[in-house]
Amino acid sequence: FTAYVQVPEILMASAIAYTLPKRTPPPIITTARRWLTTAAPSASIPRQRCPGQTRHFASEQQPSGCAPMQVSASFELLNLAPQSDAASADSLDKLTAMLRASREEGGVLVVSGAGISTASGIADYRSPGRPLYKPMTHQDFVGSDKARRRYWARSMNGYLRLAKAKPNRGHFALAELQKAGYVGSIITQNVDRLHQSAGSDNVLELHGTIHAAECLKCGGREDREMLQHRLEATNPQWIHHAKEQLQHRPDGDVDLPPGLHYEDYEVPPCTHCGSEGTLKPAVVFHGGSLEPAVRDHATYLAENSPSLLVVGSTLTVFSSFRLAREMHKRGRDVAILNVGE
Numbered sequence: 001f002t003a004y005v006q007v008p009e010i011l012m013a014s015a016i017a018y019t020l021p022k023r024t025p026p027p028i029i030t031t032a033r034r035w036l037t038t039a040a041p042s043a044s045i046p047r048q049r050c051p052g053q054t055r056h057f058a059s060e061q062q063p064s065g066c067a068p069m070q071v072s073a074s075f076e077l078l079n080l081a082p083q084s085d086a087a088s089a090d091s092l093d094k095l096t097a098m099l100r101a102s103r104e105e106g107g108v109l110v111v112s113g114a115g116i117s118t119a120s121g122i123a124d125y126r127s128p129g130r131p132l133y134k135p136m137t138h139q140d141f142v143g144s145d146k147a148r149r150r151y152w153a154r155s156m157n158g159y160l161r162l163a164k165a166k167p168n169r170g171h172f173a174l175a176e177l178q179k180a181g182y183v184g185s186i187i188t189q190n191v192d193r194l195h196q197s198a199g200s201d202n203v204l205e206l207h208g209t210i211h212a213a214e215c216l217k218c219g220g221r222e223d224r225e226m227l228q229h230r231l232e233a234t235n236p237q238w239i240h241h242a243k244e245q246l247q248h249r250p251d252g253d254v255d256l257p258p259g260l261h262y263e264d265y266e267v268p269p270c271t272h273c274g275s276e277g278t279l280k281p282a283v284v285f286h287g288g289s290l291e292p293a294v295r296d297h298a299t300y301l302a303e304n305s306p307s308l309l310v311v312g313s314t315l316t317v318f319s320s321f322r323l324a325r326e327m328h329k330r331g332r333d334v335a336i337l338n339v340g341e
Contacts, residue, residue, distance in 0.1 A: 095309075098333050099182040102306045107184030109305035109327075110174060111320050115312025115338060117190055119168040121161065138288030142216060145277055150262040154253030155281070156231040157240045162192065162210060163225065170311065171198035178202070185301050189313060189320055191283045204297055206290065206319055212282040220272030221282065230268040238265060290319055302326050307333040314338065 102108040114124035140147045167175075175198040177183045185202040186195055191210040195203045211224045232239055240256065269276045284290060290298075302308070302323040315321040315336075328334050 095335055095337075098307055098309075098335055099177065102184075102333075103181045105306035107178065107182055107305075108307045108309045109301055110183055110186045110309045110311060111313060111315075111323060112174075112186060112188045112190060112195065112311045113313025113315075113317075113320065114190060116170045117165070117168070117192055117194055117312070119170065120165045120192070120194055122165055122190075122192055135286045138285040141280060141285055146262055148277060148280075149265040149267060151253060151281075152231060152267050152279070153235070153238055153260070153262055153265040154256055156228065156235065156238065157256065158254035159210075159224065159228055163228075165192060165194065167194045167198035171195055171200070174311070175199040183309075184305055187298050187301060187320070187323065189317060191281075204294065204301065206284075206294060206298060208281075208283040210281055210283055213279050214282045215270040215272060215275060216278040216280050217275040218270060218273040220270055222271055222279070224281070227268070227279070234266045234268050295319070298323060299326075303330075305332070308335070310334070310336040310338070312338065 099108060114122070118124055136147070136151055141151060171194050174183055174186065174195065178186070178200055185204065186200055187204045187206055188195055189206050191205065191207055193205075193209055193211055213222045213224055213227050214220065240254075267277050267279055270278055298319075303326070305327070308324060308327045310320075310324060313320060313336075315324055324334055
């Protein structure tokens with residue numbers, strides 16, 4: 001593996017400026033170059049809002065008649081990305097060469113992790129200085145009614161910030177590289193859907209999405225924002241009015257004050273089958289298994305992509321590590337953009 005050490009959002013903006021033609025640079029290139037010399041820029045970047053952008057599989061067709069919309073990308077909001085030294089010109093040259101070579105074969109496959117979203121204010125587990133968190137496990141969630149009540153009480157108070165998160169420079173950079181043909185598909189470990197919000201297509205959500213809930217009994221789905229209204233209406237006394245002062249956790253929830261009686265928290269019933277206490281976020285918790293179709297599609301992308309670009313992931317999770325290992329075994333180029341070594 002060849003590691004290129006740098007804050008992913010800055011390096012990806014650099015890659016745009018290096019990689020795309022400079023004779024008649026499109027507006028995004030000028031914006032990317034400005035990002036490199038501005039501490040906290042803001043930009044409004046046009047993209048297409050299409051229903052298909054929330055799909056799971058790259059093979060699904062994009063619907064026609066998408067209406068353009070403006071995305072306001074403010075980077076003056078909470079930024080949890082660790083500090084890092086600038087990338088060397090040699091590293092950028094190597095990355096640029098890999099991107100250009102891969103373009104002729106359909107574009108590099110990207111695997112993104114939590115590190116690309118820290119600049120959007122979403123906490124991760126492993127950045128320097130992060131407090132130690134015990135993640136929710138699949139076994140704990142499905143095996144304990146109290147654990148489910150505790151999760152939803154914390155999630156109700158943490159979801160607002162997660163729902164307000166905006167794509168950062170790394171997300172927009174990958175979207176522009178994809179539009180130019182340098183990136184093929186994106187496999188993301190993240191559940192925040194910021195890649196889609198930035199305009200990326202062909203995004204495979206390896207671990208699901210936090211923006212939906214599903215029933216453990218019937219499998220029915222509900223939009224997370226709609227569930228948020230039901231959670232707050234059912235548990236008004238549990239709404240913490242100083243949400244921004246709470247410690248936000250990587251699972252999208254928050255640390256609530258000690259001594260609370262979670263058995264008093266009420267989880268609304270499933271809107272499809274009426275079962276009570278069976279709702280789960282549509283994510284793969286630690287210790288859970290990928291959906292077979294998702295796993296198979298990720299394997300297909302790894303087997304049929306010319307190279308791999310890992311952005312903001314330590315590859316500690318085996319579902320992503322196996323993809324990098326497989327491509328390395330096949331002799332494909334693997335580049336890693338991360339903070340640290």
